[in-house]
Amino acid sequence: xxxxxxxxxxxxxxxAAALAVIVSPLAARTNxxxxxxxxxxxxxxxxxxxxxxxxxxxxxxxxxxxLGFLQPGVKTPNIDRLAAGGTYFPNTxxxxxxxxxxxxxxxxxxxxxxxxVVDNNHSSEEGLTFFPKYLQGAGYQTAFFGKWHMGNDxxxxxxxxxxxxxxxxxxxxxxxxxxxxERFAKGVVNMLxxxxxxxxxxDYITDELTDYAMNWLAKERDPKKPxxxxxxxxxxxxxxxxxxxxxxxxxxxxxxxxxxxxxxPENYKGKPxxxxxxRNSWHGIDFFYNSDMKMTDYLKYYYGTLSAVxxxxxxIMAWLKKAGLEKDTLVIFTSDNGFQVGExxxxxxxxxxxxxxxxxxxxxxxxxxxxGVVNSGAIRNLDFAPTFLDLGGAQRPSQFEGKSAWPLITxxxxxxxxxxxxxxxxxxxxxxxxxTPGTFAIQRGNLKYIQYYGVYDADELYDVAxxxxxxxxxxxxxxxxxxxxxxxxxxxxQLADRNGRHVIPYTQxxxxxxxxxxxxxxxxxxxxxxxxxxxxxEDRLDPIVNDSLAKQAAHDRGEKFxxxxxxxxxxxxxxxxxxxxxxxxxx
Numbered sequence: 001x002x003x004x005x006x007x008x009x010x011x012x013x014x015x016a017a018a019l020a021v022i023v024s025p026l027a028a029r030t031n032x033x034x035x036x037x038x039x040x041x042x043x044x045x046x047x048x049x050x051x052x053x054x055x056x057x058x059x060x061x062x063x064x065x066x067l068g069f070l071q072p073g074v075k076t077p078n079i080d081r082l083a084a085g086g087t088y089f090p091n092t093x094x095x096x097x098x099x100x101x102x103x104x105x106x107x108x109x110x111x112x113x114x115x116x117v118v119d120n121n122h123s124s125e126e127g128l129t130f131f132p133k134y135l136q137g138a139g140y141q142t143a144f145f146g147k148w149h150m151g152n153d154x155x156x157x158x159x160x161x162x163x164x165x166x167x168x169x170x171x172x173x174x175x176x177x178x179x180x181x182e183r184f185a186k187g188v189v190n191m192l193x194x195x196x197x198x199x200x201x202x203d204y205i206t207d208e209l210t211d212y213a214m215n216w217l218a219k220e221r222d223p224k225k226p227x228x229x230x231x232x233x234x235x236x237x238x239x240x241x242x243x244x245x246x247x248x249x250x251x252x253x254x255x256x257x258x259x260x261x262x263x264x265p266e267n268y269k270g271k272p273x274x275x276x277x278x279r280n281s282w283h284g285i286d287f288f289y290n291s292d293m294k295m296t297d298y299l300k301y302y303y304g305t306l307s308a309v310x311x312x313x314x315x316i317m318a319w320l321k322k323a324g325l326e327k328d329t330l331v332i333f334t335s336d337n338g339f340q341v342g343e344x345x346x347x348x349x350x351x352x353x354x355x356x357x358x359x360x361x362x363x364x365x366x367x368x369x370x371x372g373v374v375n376s377g378a379i380r381n382l383d384f385a386p387t388f389l390d391l392g393g394a395q396r397p398s399q400f401e402g403k404s405a406w407p408l409i410t411x412x413x414x415x416x417x418x419x420x421x422x423x424x425x426x427x428x429x430x431x432x433x434x435x436t437p438g439t440f441a442i443q444r445g446n447l448k449y450i451q452y453y454g455v456y457d458a459d460e461l462y463d464v465a466x467x468x469x470x471x472x473x474x475x476x477x478x479x480x481x482x483x484x485x486x487x488x489x490x491x492x493x494q495l496a497d498r499n500g501r502h503v504i505p506y507t508q509x510x511x512x513x514x515x516x517x518x519x520x521x522x523x524x525x526x527x528x529x530x531x532x533x534x535x536x537x538e539d540r541l542d543p544i545v546n547d548s549l550a551k552q553a554a555h556d557r558g559e560k561f562x563x564x565x566x567x568x569x570x571x572x573x574x575x576x577x578x579x580x581x582x583x584x585x586x587x
Contacts, residue, residue: 051139051226051393052365053329055316056384058106058230059309060099060147060237061349062335064090064358066306073253074303078314079333079362085371086331086364087409091378093357093423093443097337097349099237100150101427102381106336107131107150109385109400111426113497117150118428125150125158129397131385132228133160138394141225145213146232147171155193161230163220165194165212167201171234173241173305174577175201178564184580203581204243205234206308210315217319228388233312235305238289238348239567242304244587247574249307250300257295260469261285261342270473271344272457273524278435279345288347291566292535295341301567327366330391335359336381343469350433352425352441352450353470363409370411377408378420399498424494428504429454432544438504442491449475449487453506456515459484538563538570 068076069083094102096112104110104117107130117123132142143163148155149170157164172178172190179188190201194212202208213231221227242249260267263286268276278284285295313333320326340346340355349356361379363369382402389396390404403421407413425441438453446465461475461484474480492508539560545551554561565572578586 050328052368052391053227053229053325054388054392055229055231055320055329055331056388057309057313057316057331057333058103058146058232059306059333059335060232060234061337061339062236062306062360063339063341063355064092064335064360066236066303066339067360067362070360075249075307076310078310078317082313082317082331082333082364083362085366086362086369087371087373087375089361089363089375089377089379090358091376092334092359092361092380093378093425094337094359094381095424096426097351097356098427099147099336102336103148103232104128104150106381106384109382109397109402111382111401111424112428113426113495113503114399114401119430119432120149121430121432122153123150129399130158130160131388132230134389134394134397135228135392136160136162138389138392139225140392141221141227142230143213143216143221143227144230144232145209145216146230147234147237148232155191157193157196163195163216165192165209167192170237171205172201173205173234174580175203176571176580177241177577178571180571181579189580204308204577204585206305206312207243207585209233210312214315214319217316218323226392228392231312231316233309235309236302239572240298240301240305241567241572241574241577242301243308244574244578244581244585246304246307249304253300253303255296255299257285257342258469260344260471261295263345267344267471270458270460270471270475272452272455272460274435274437274452274455274457275344275346281435282433283346283348283350283435285342285345285347287535289566290533290535290537290540293566293568295347298567299341327368330363330365330369332364333360333362334381350427350436350439352427352439352448354464354468357423357425368410373411375408375415377405377413377415377418378423379405379408380421380423422490422494423448424491425450426495440491440495442487442494444487444490447480447483447487449484449491451488451491451509453504456513458515459509459512461487536566536569538565540564540566 065071066074067079068074069080095105096102098120100117100120100123101112104115105112108115108128109131112118115128136142142161144161145165147170148158148166153169155166155168175189176184177190179190191198192201203211209231213229217229263279280286282288282290288295320329337349338356338358339349340353343353343355380402383405386396386400386402386404387406390406408415408418423443425439427436427439429438437455437457439450440453441448441450443464446463448462448464450460459475460473461480462470462472463474464470475484488509495502497503541562541564542551542560545562551561570576
């Protein structure tokens with residue numbers, strides 16, 4: 001099944017063994033920095049002799065080992081070929097593991113504390129300059145296709161892109177996803193925004209985004225200019241729905257969850273109490289997305305949905321080869337954040353554990369990016385924007401915080417000589433999903449220190465090389481006391497914004513705080529009775545939606561405000577979505 005090099009295969013085996021997750025064989029605040037002029041190209045900052053094309057493929061919520069060459073049984077032949085002919089970077093992490101903050105960091109070259117997009121709600125984009133604007137100033141044509149999911153939740157075109165296609169919020173897998181048959185029969189359909197005009201969605205979203213991208217590549221762009229294509233897939237975000245052709249691809253697959261998913265005292269030894277409290281919640285393995293679905297079944301939808309992305313990659317690569325642009329185009333495949341499938345009883349992302357912050361990263365450009373290589377150099381999503389400007393010959397603006405990884409990517413600097421900055425992580429508590437506390441972390445070398453904001457909970461310290469599953473908390477090990485103090489100081493220093501402020505604000509943690517309780521005293525309080533519900537309710541999104549008179553009126557009538565069946569049921573199923581596709585694709 002795998003076409004990657006032997007080094008990739010060896011890495012895959014080590015990854016699977018360490019994590020025990022396998023299947024059976026079968027935009028930035030500039031603070032006065034002006035946006036660039038489109039007058040003339042800037043002087044290149046790297047060693048490249050030409051302005052190469054770039055295709056940046058961003059997937060949503062794909063876990064770091066969720067590819068065929070890393071996980072036997074997962075079928076991603078086109079992405080596997082990309083890795084076999086290019087370089088895989090296993091030490092790639094995101095500085096905020098959440099859709100909007102991560103995407104804002106990619107687009108602006110800034111951390112969340114500076115770009116201000118701190119959650120998935122309505123953060124402002126005011127004053128932000130997105131890196132494609134600088135590429136336009138260097139002579140590039142730019143295009144965006146797909147999920148934006150930042151700012152004020154509109155699908156309107158953003159500055160820096162010559163071509164635009166997006167949708168509001170998370171978008172929809174099918175034209176009729178979430179729409180009843182009666183409303184669909186009356187012409188109600190999910191919409192796309194194409195260059196500022198609302199147009200109906202006509203196809204399965206991954207296929208339709210790829211159609212638009214291919215049309216721009218082949219027919220709409222100026223072939224005399226270098227291009228940057230930003231293809232931002234909705235897949236494989238919840239609730240993942242595959243296209244009909246892959247609806248039953250994994251029916252016989254037997255997924256095995258990580259050992260730490262089991263509710264045992266050993267698995268929770270040394271863990272903060274919020275981790276256990278989250279187990280029975282929206283982002284916990286026992287009640288994820290408020291359903292009683294098994295994660296082993298959910299992953300069949302998840303990887304079936306990924307197969308359409310793999311098809312998309314195959315189409316793009318075939319076109320590049322046919323157009324004679326394969327050696328002139330850098331292709332990048334990655335994800336906006338990771339995804340947990342039960343590690344420590346958790347699912348989804350947000351926290352600072354490895355499956356949440358690590359993402360897959362594959363790069364391909366024959367003759368420039370070494371082929372069949374596993375490059376252990378550390379890269380952050382914060383480093384993408386400066387890398388793109390470096391390889392595109394555009395000058396770096398002063399607000400960028402990352403480091404160009406172009407010398408590492410091309411092999412000009414070996415991984416052993418790559419001086420990666422500390423990996424600093426920030427997640428700001430969200431009222432919509434309050435189970436996960438504000439989280440700050442720093443990794444220096446192999447040691448990762450994690451602390452939490454606003455809860456009386458334990459710190460964490462892990463040696464991620466010796467303990468990749470993060471099971472042995474070293475925070476109270478006296479041998480690591482000096483290290484913990486050092487990392488606490490470094491974390492506090494690095495989390496200051498560009499004005500030197502800690503904008504929550506908060507003060508430096510210097511001890512664990514007054515967390516002690518009487519051994520024979522009262523225990524933890526039970527959760528309120530109104531929070532305790534049965535699974536699979538179709539009103540599961542109502543507590544997340546903003547309160548309003550209309551919402552209350554619906555509840556007073558005994559109705560759901562936002563009907564949301566779980567994945568695979570009702571208007572959230574492949575069978576329902578098929579009815580909205582062209583007849584040639586309804587099977």
